[in-house]
Amino acid sequence: MLSPTRLELSGERFSAVYSFTGDYDEAYRKAKDVCVEQTVEFPEDLIPDDDIKKLIIGKIESFDKTEKGYQAEISFAIEITANELTQFLNVIFGNISLKPGIRLEKINLSQGLYTFLQGPRFGIAGLRQYLGVYDRPLLCTAIKPMGLSNKELANLAYQFAKGGIDIIKDDHGISNQAFSEYQDRVIRCVEAIHRANEESGNHAIYAPCITAMDEQLKERAHYAKEVGAGGLLVSPGIVGFDRMQSLANDDTLALPILYHPTFLGSFVTNPHAGISPYVLFGQLARLSGADVVIFPNYGGRFSFSKEDCLEILRGSTEPMDKIKPIFPAPAGGMKLQAIHEMVNTYGRDVVLLIGGDLHRHGSDLVQNSKLFRQYVCL
Amino acid sequence: MLSPTRLELSGERFSAVYSFTGDYDEAYRKAKDVCVEQTVEFPEDLIPDDDIKKLIIGKIESFDKTEKGYQAEISFAIEITANELTQFLNVIFGNISLKPGIRLEKINLSQGLYTFLQGPRFGIAGLRQYLGVYDRPLLCTAIKPMGLSNKELANLAYQFAKGGIDIIKDDHGISNQAFSEYQDRVIRCVEAIHRANEESGNHAIYAPCITAMDEQLKERAHYAKEVGAGGLLVSPGIVGFDRMQSLANDDTLALPILYHPTFLGSFVTNPHAGISPYVLFGQLARLSGADVVIFPNYGGRFSFSKEDCLEILRGSTEPMDKIKPIFPAPAGGMKLQAIHEMVNTYGRDVVLLIGGDLHRHGSDLVQNSKLFRQYVCL
Structure with missing residues (x-):
């Protein structure tokens, strides 16, 4: 048996809400399991009646x-979070991810967490100001398909910007392929969008896909900033x-994410099981600094x-103390015809992300982009 | 319609095996979906009959x-992998992770992938040589529970090392809490294990948990190396x-992972759905450099x-060209009594990870560790 431990803790606690499958007994056993597995990972009967048992092991506040x-x-x-986002993730859904029938539904934050979870730099209001668009949903599209040359991708970017799309991003699978090298692509697309903006008076931005290994992630981000990109496309499922x-x-980047x-x-x-869309694409998106969250x-x-x-909409916009609300960006095969329904569902504070369908309305992409804008402003 | 694209590709292709739920038609539709979603993410009917359609879109080789x-x-x-592990992950299971009833079962590598997927530094043979243990399973335990002071954790480490455990790791939730600061803990544990080794003639190593945010991950790894830790505990689900x-x-670390x-x-x-244990804890573990893979x-x-x-055992040890086999480390509430069965299941090339149960055989942890060794050597 261990000797009893005495700890000097603040008494501040945050909480998370989990749902469980099974009958009362099974569900309650799972709840107890979360308390132990996410903290001490140690047989509870071998812990003396001390501060570890009282304060470190999770506590069921309601069931x-x-x-x-x-x-x-x-x-x-x-x-127990050690003021680290990484250990915070580990506490809310680390080892219990490996057990069936447990789902993280919601995080209830406490004040101390805001010291290391600052949230997005821009948020909804900040991104509107950054883009100078206050009165309508934001328009977004992706340059693709993978396999096009950088020249062709830049040409697409030019047309989209000229037609009035606000955010033009790389497709998330276009990274640094030999047929579309990163640095060359970013330079070309920034230049193309800049030219389109000058001609049209629009303020489109380019958000390159910076997914890359280890330190290259940051290198790509800084390169993008240096040559004039206006945002960054990040895949936290891959890069963390x-x-x-x-x-x-x-602060040396200061770009929307x-x-x-x-x-x-x-x-x-x-x-x-798993993590609710409310948490994964709402709360966690905000807590880890996204300004726009793309989801299907x-x-x-x-x-x-x-x-x-709707859960994602709520998670990305509901009040969360100091953490700014962010834009939901529903996507994944959206068509121009769906815009009315999307705006009805999400409201005005939405990024409408339409990709392939922009190519389905004739070959003039400037016109198609204008059509996109018209649909939004109806 | 896009203009036709001509690409100069090598012709080399790698493949992945996916399983699908549903009847023939539904499953085949899902297979086609993988081909498109993981590559061009673009309506196939809008791609001309060109090299993008022929070479970039995935190809169903068998069904x-x-x-x-x-x-x-x-x-x-x-x-399309751009010679990057990050984009490789994106290709094999990126967007389709968001669709139900699709599971990545196996990766079939091709030669070109080995240029950026070098695999583990040590592998089974290398880790045996590093530890000087050739003829038996390796013994591993964790210092815990969270909440103990570093002095107490180091005292546990001392006893485990003295009793003959080969690898003594931090519990994965002990990062840099105020009651167990990282640098202080690493120094104390390294010193304790060093002292135990000197007294016992054993060659135990300490593997601290280096989970930390962004650049701090590497800082912690290098600190560990500098002060004499013998391995690193890494959580790729959190840090990537x-x-x-x-x-x-x-090469400046050169520590087992x-x-x-x-x-x-x-x-x-x-x-x-998801990723098979064969891939996630076997193939991917090796491809991304782990020497030991811990799993429940x-x-x-x-x-x-x-x-x-058994899938994990196969995935971590089956021949994979230049990529070394690695140690499976079955864990999660294992008891000394289970050792015989574990060795029967996994063979001699296994890391036996027993945590809490070592505290269940009387208060003398040196003795309990010796008992662990005896069970292994029976």
Whole structure:
């Protein structure tokens, strides 16, 4: 048996809400399991009646029957996060991710967390100001398909910008292929959009895909900034939420961050396990510095339900103390015809991301982009 | 319509095997979907009959009925990976992670991938040589529970090392909490294990948990090396597989890497979606540089099946050209009594990771560690 431990903690606790499958007993066992597995990972009966047992092990604050099964709010001492986003993720959904029938539904933050979770630099109001667009949804598209030369991609970017699209991003799979080298692409696209803006009076920005290994991520971000890109497309499922946060917090960059959901699907495709869309694309997006969160809209190529999408809307915009609300960017096979419905669902504070469908309305992409804008302004 | 694109590609392709739920038509539609979604993400009917259609879009090489449903092997041009682990992950399971009923089962590598996927530095043979242990399974334990002071953690490390455990790691949730600051902990544990080794003639190593935000990850790794730690505990689910690879490839570190599965569970808890244990804890572990892969053994606190675990054994050890085989480290509530069964299942080339149970055999942890060694050597 260990000797009893005495700890000097602040008493501040944050909490997370989990749902569980199973009957009362099974669900309660799972809730107890979260308390232990996410903290001490140690047989509870071998811990003496001390401060580790009292303060470090998670505490079930409430346990209730819901429509889906059971739900518990579990609190944790703020000190166990070590003031690190990485360890914070580890506490809220680390080892228990490996157990079935447990889903992280919501995070209830406490004041101390805001010292290391500053949230987005821009948020909705900041990005509107940055783009000078106050009175309508923002328009976004992607340059693709992979395989086009940088010259062709830049030509697409030019047409989209000229036609009035606000944010022109790389497709998330275009990184640094030999047929589309990163630095060359960024220079060409920045130049093309700059030229289109001069001609049209628009203020489009280019957000290159900076997904890259280790230190190259930051190198690509800084290169983008240096040559005049206006935003960054980041895939935290691949490069880590902490690095998205670090890019957001970097004052020498000061660029809006678009969060791409690639590689993260397994967290949300099972309604009885994983992380809720509310947390993954809402709360966590904001806490780790995204200004825009891209996710598959209902009714497109993917199979998110409308309820999933409304959860993301709420998670990305509901009040969260100092953390700014951010733009939801429903995407994934959206068509111009869907715009009315999208605006009805998400409201005016939305980034409408339409990719392939812009190519489906004749060969003049400037015209198609103008059509996109018209649909939005109807 | 886009103008036709002509590409100069090598012709080299690698492939991945996916399984699908649904009947023939649904499964085949999903296979086609993987081909498009993981590459061009663009309506196929809008791509002219060119090299993008022929070479960039994934190709279904085979499509078969299996016991579980349907399975397809899909090939991709090696050039689309951009020689980056990050984009490689994006190709094999990026956006399709967001669609239900698709599971990545296996990766079939091609020669060109080995230029940027070098694999583990040590592997099984290298780690045996590093530790000087050739003829038996390796013994591993964790210092915990979270909440103990560094002095107490170092005292545990001392006893484990003295009793003959080979690898003594931090619990994966102990990062840099105020009650267990990282640098102080590493110094104390290294010193304790060094002292135990001198007294006992053992060659135990200490592997601190270096999970940390952004650049601090590398700083912690280098600090560990500097003060004499013998390995590193890395959580790629939180910090990214590319950073694990970067730590493995760093010649100034040259330390064995232990891969912890925290935060990755959602990929493997659904047998009809996500990533197979074979890939996630086997192939990907090796490709991104781990020397030891920790995973929840069957029969413990978690619910992996024996078949899942055997998949991990195969994935971590089956021949994969230049990529060395690595140690599986079944864990998660393992007891000394399970050792015989574990060695029967995994063979001699296994890291036996027993944590809490070492505290369950009386208060003398040196003795308990010796007992652990005895069980292994029976």
